[in-house]
Amino acid sequence: MSDGTLGVAPIHIVGAGGLGREVFDALFQNGVTAADVVFADDHLAAGEVHGAVVRRLADTVGGSYVVAVADPAGRRRLRRRMESMGSTPMAVVHPRAVIAHDVVVWPGCVVLANAFISTGVRLEPHTQVHSNATVGHDTIVHEYTTVLPGANLAGNVVLERDVTVGSNACVLSGVHVGAGTFIGAGAVATKTHPAGRLLTRVPAR
Ligand SMILES: CC(C)(COP(=O)(O)OP(=O)(O)OC[C@H]1O[C@@H](n2cnc3c(N)ncnc32)[C@H](O)[C@@H]1OP(=O)(O)O)[C@@H](O)C(=O)NCCC(=O)NCCS
Structure with a gap:
């Protein structure tokens, strides 16, 4: 760390x-x-x-x-x-967050209780992972991005800067989300999404 x-x-x-x-x-x-x-x-x-x-x-x-x-x-x-x-x-990292040994938590990051951050993840400065959210292996979370409570990022996801992933939303494996996109609560992002979109529902659109 x-x-x-x-x-x-x-x-x-x-x-x-x-x-x-x-x-x-x-x-x-x-x-x-x-x-x-x-x-x-x-x-x-x-x-x-x-x-x-x-x-x-x-x-x-x-x-x-x-x-x-x-x-x-x-x-x-x-x-x-x-x-x-x-x-x-x-x-700030809650002591009951689980973070793989090879993950660097940069200044400005917040990781709350019961968050799980897997191996190979890159959390850039000023990102937030809230309670009960999971970040799968080899995922990249760019600066200022927020992962809200209970959201799930699968492995090899890329979230560009300023993305918000809503509560209980899900981003499937390998999906790339463009800068500033907002994924609404409960939505499932199944494919690459361009920058600056508001996505809701299953599958997200
Ligand atoms: C997607 C979102 C940004 C939309 O916010 P908004 O623009 O203020 O939208 P509104 O609340 O005015 O709702 C507009 C319509 O979309 C629907 N809607 C809102 N959020 C939705 C969602 N996540 N999934 C599906 N439909 C949604 C509303 O029911 C409403 O439908 P209607 O027009 O048929 O009544 C927001 O609802 C959301 O999901 N935010 C994430 C919040 C979150 O995770 N917070 C956690 C904090 S701990």
Whole structure:
């Protein structure tokens, strides 16, 4: 695993919504306490979440950060913002995720509880694999792509950057999904799909 899994305090979780709290839990299960965590969220600033302070983005400085926002475009924008404040990206991996020994988890990645990531997988920086999702052998997940809860990627899949795979969706073996495509919940992607599409149903179209 890369050094991206080791954060420097304060650890900023960018986004204090549901995903932010899930990321907090993954950190907590790794032994990180609320004292080391700052949530960065302009809408919820001045409050507290799980005992950790919530600040406006403009009031964060240094330390490390992870963006807890599932939307790839939002994640990209917030990454730039945090790095302009001198914060460095870190990865967050829930201790009960299963990750093959040869997989590198790069800074900015989030891997939640019960995710399974098989051998030969390439997870690029700022990708997310949510709870109960599986990523089959030799699959490539490009930057900013999100795999939502319970989705299944078979072996040798390629997801280009900024793809979202919805809950319980399935991408069959060897399928290539173009940049920015959104696969709706429960859809089954059976063949190569071009960039920038919204796909639903079985088979996905
Ligand atoms: C596909 C998706 C992006 C469409 O969102 P949207 O554009 O806001 O669409 P709407 O909710 O307005 O629905 C439009 C129509 O598509 C249908 N629809 C929506 N999502 C669908 C899906 N995944 N599969 C099949 N049909 C779907 C709706 O029932 C509706 O049908 P109707 O016109 O006959 O009533 C969204 O529904 C989806 O699947 N998102 C993934 C969410 C997810 O996995 N979240 C996990 C978070 S933990």
